[in-house]
Amino acid sequence: MSNKEGKEKLNIRELIKAKGIPGAIKDLTLNSQVWRSFFRHGLEDTPKTRMQTVISNSFLHLHPAKVKRHAPLFKYTWCMGGITFFTFLLLTITCVFLMFYYHPNVRDAYWDMKGLEYHVPFGLLLRNLHRWGAHLMVITVWFHMFRVFMTGSYKPPREFNWGIGVVLLVFTLLLSFTGYLLPWDQLGFWAVTVGTNMARATPGLGHEGPFGEMLGMTAYNDIRFALLGGSMVGGNALLRAYIWHCVGLPLIVSAFLIVHFWRIRKDGGISGKL
Amino acid sequence: MPDKKETAQGRYRALAFVKGESLAKEKDSQVSEDELHTWPYLVRKEFLAVIIVMIILMIWSIALDAPLEEPSDPSLTPNPAKAPWYFLGLQEMLVYFDPWIAGVIFPSLIVMGLMVIPYVDINPKGNGYYTFKERKFAIVTFCFGFHVLWILLIIVGVFMRGPGWLWFWPWEEWDSHRIVAETNYDLTQFIGIDSKSLLGSIIGGGIVTIYFFLGMTVPYLLMKMRKSQMLEKLGTIRYSIVAFLFWSMLGLPIKMVLKLVLHLKYIWVTPWFNI
Numbered sequence: 001m002s003n004k005e006g007k008e009k010l011n012i013r014e015l016i017k018a019k020g021i022p023g024a025i026k027d028l029t030l031n032s033q034v035w036r037s038f039f040r041h042g043l044e045d046t047p048k049t050r051m052q053t054v055i056s057n058s059f060l061h062l063h064p065a066k067v068k069r070h071a072p073l074f075k076y077t078w079c080m081g082g083i084t085f086f087t088f089l090l091l092t093i094t095c096v097f098l099m100f101y102y103h104p105n106v107r108d109a110y111w112d113m114k115g116l117e118y119h120v121p122f123g124l125l126l127r128n129l130h131r132w133g134a135h136l137m138v139i140t141v142w143f144h145m146f147r148v149f150m151t152g153s154y155k156p157p158r159e160f161n162w163g164i165g166v167v168l169l170v171f172t173l174l175l176s177f178t179g180y181l182l183p184w185d186q187l188g189f190w191a192v193t194v195g196t197n198m199a200r201a202t203p204g205l206g207h208e209g210p211f212g213e214m215l216g217m218t219a220y221n222d223i224r225f226a227l228l229g230g231s232m233v234g235g236n237a238l239l240r241a242y243i244w245h246c247v248g249l250p251l252i253v254s255a256f257l258i259v260h261f262w263r264i265r266k267d268g269g270i271s272g273k274l
Numbered sequence: 275m276p277d278k279k280e281t282a283q284g285r286y287r288a289l290a291f292v293k294g295e296s297l298a299k300e301k302d303s304q305v306s307e308d309e310l311h312t313w314p315y316l317v318r319k320e321f322l323a324v325i326i327v328m329i330i331l332m333i334w335s336i337a338l339d340a341p342l343e344e345p346s347d348p349s350l351t352p353n354p355a356k357a358p359w360y361f362l363g364l365q366e367m368l369v370y371f372d373p374w375i376a377g378v379i380f381p382s383l384i385v386m387g388l389m390v391i392p393y394v395d396i397n398p399k400g401n402g403y404y405t406f407k408e409r410k411f412a413i414v415t416f417c418f419g420f421h422v423l424w425i426l427l428i429i430v431g432v433f434m435r436g437p438g439w440l441w442f443w444p445w446e447e448w449d450s451h452r453i454v455a456e457t458n459y460d461l462t463q464f465i466g467i468d469s470k471s472l473l474g475s476i477i478g479g480g481i482v483t484i485y486f487f488l489g490m491t492v493p494y495l496l497m498k499m500r501k502s503q504m505l506e507k508l509g510t511i512r513y514s515i516v517a518f519l520f521w522s523m524l525g526l527p528i529k530m531v532l533k534l535v536l537h538l539k540y541i542w543v544t545p546w547f548n549i
């Protein structure tokens with residue numbers, strides 16, 4: 001024990017002599033067990049560390065270590081998938097803060113919106129970011145789909161991932177739609193009333209749809225009732241929209257996103273001329 | 275850009291470093307020519323994209339406040355009551371079709387139609403690059419559906435529809451008392467047959483059936499006559515799916531024209547549903 005300690009001390013003295021105090025500190029830090037447990041590779045710019053940077057980082061290694069030459073080109077992907085993903089992350093973050101101030105009940109919901117505007121520091125900015133971010137996500141997901149179509153990237157072997165994409169598209173719209181009701185103002189209330197009225201007309205499952213009545217559908221047991229938790233848009237509908245919007249749908253979207261990203265890798269990365 | 279020296283230094287496999295010669299040796303130089311390091315070439319662009327999007331969103335959010343109207347009031351229906359903008363294409367369809375078609379059948383067909391695209395588009399060309407020449411039909415059809423039937427209808431729904439879902443140009447003032455007296459007729463009424471009668475219903479149903487039947491068989495026979503290789507590769511099942519979806523999609527603009535020009539209401543009236 002004492003032998004070893006003595007040796008260490010000697011080394012440090014030598015190190016300081018050789019590299020000066022700052023150099024010695026840097027050297028010791030980079031070689032310490034703590035540092036090495038965080039970062040598994042050096043910092044010099046070599047092909048090896050470039051690849052290690054990607055594959056030893058949980059988040060970066062969503063990417064392959066190398067990509068096709070045209071993959072980072074804006075004119076190929078328009079960056080639209082990535083931007084859609086970023087808006088999703090941004091919405092998730094702003095959502096957490098909005099939830100601190102929002103009560104999903106008929107009495108409070110609307111006044112919480114006013115509260116955000118008048119009482120919460122940067123509350124209105126937070127709400128604006130969430131609202132416009134949601135619009136942006138709908139727009140970018142459409143552009144992404146359009147890009148994927150125009151490059152024919154749905155063709156084999158990416159057929160399945162296109163299908164996953166269509167599911168993501170539908171759920172993106174549903175996320176936006178359920179969020180629309182939450183401010184509980186005239187705009188959201190009537191938009192959701194108009195939207196869910198369509199469900200009444202579902203063939204067989206809605207009480208105003210073809211064959212609905214024949215199959216025993218009424219305003220109190222049809223598919224619209226199940227969506228709204230009532231025969232009209234009220235407190236139950238607000239709570240359901242809230243839970244779908246903040247918990248249910250984001251979980252589903254996250255699951256499909258995992259599959260989407262994984263499949264991009266498994267299908268050979270971004271498509272390109274063979 | 276990675277220079278030659280880099281490629282000479284060797285290629286690493288992505289999952290682990292294996293000392294020794296690269297497994298992909300013969301392709302080595304070519305692969306490195308075609309590939310870029312994700313770090314920094316892709317990651318820095320993503321970072322840049324994030325910053326730009328953040329700036330845009332910040333400016334947007336500072337300049338424009340999210341809408342907040344009066345507290346909701348179930349007894350006070352706004353006129354018009356509009357769905358969120360991204361669903362206005364569907365709401366616009368309500369002018370031409372009953373809710374069960376515009377609100378349920380068409381959305382389902384759109385989703386299913388999108389999903390089957392990779393399985394019915396058997397053209398191997400145009401995979402992974404932009405081309406119009408090599409896949410004209412696919413692109414024209416998709417763009418017609420997406421840009422005209424989806425985006426254009428949304429634009430109409432957002433900007434041109436006022437009280438009573440009547441047409442107002444954006445510069446026109448909304449007049450909630452405007453009434454357009456317009457009588458619409460069912461198809462069989464043009465030939466003097468009550469559309470609600472059994473005969474009217476059969477004629478109407480017949481016309482819808484013939485529309486799909488001719489739409490699906492005529493191109494089939496034409497292609498068969500020309501000994502189209504496309505048709506042979508497609509097979510009957512894929513062909514039928516494409517043709518059915520195609521003519522369902524075209525049903526919308528056809529009905530729009532009929533309604534706007536001839537004031538047609540329904541083609542087919544039955545006790546259970548109307549088309």
Ligand code: HEM
Nearest residue numbers: 077081082084085145148153161162165166168169270271
């Ligand atoms: C929440 C929505 C979505 C997110 C976050 C997302 C994300 C991404 C990302 C980041 C990529 C990598 C390439 C790129 O950025 O363009 C990608 C590729 C792809 N996406 Fe999406 N996507 C979404 C929805 C969709 C939709 C709606 C479709 C199609 C209907 C789709 C089909 C595809 C396909 C086929 C690829 C592979 C493209 C290629 O290899 O060139 N995705 N997605």
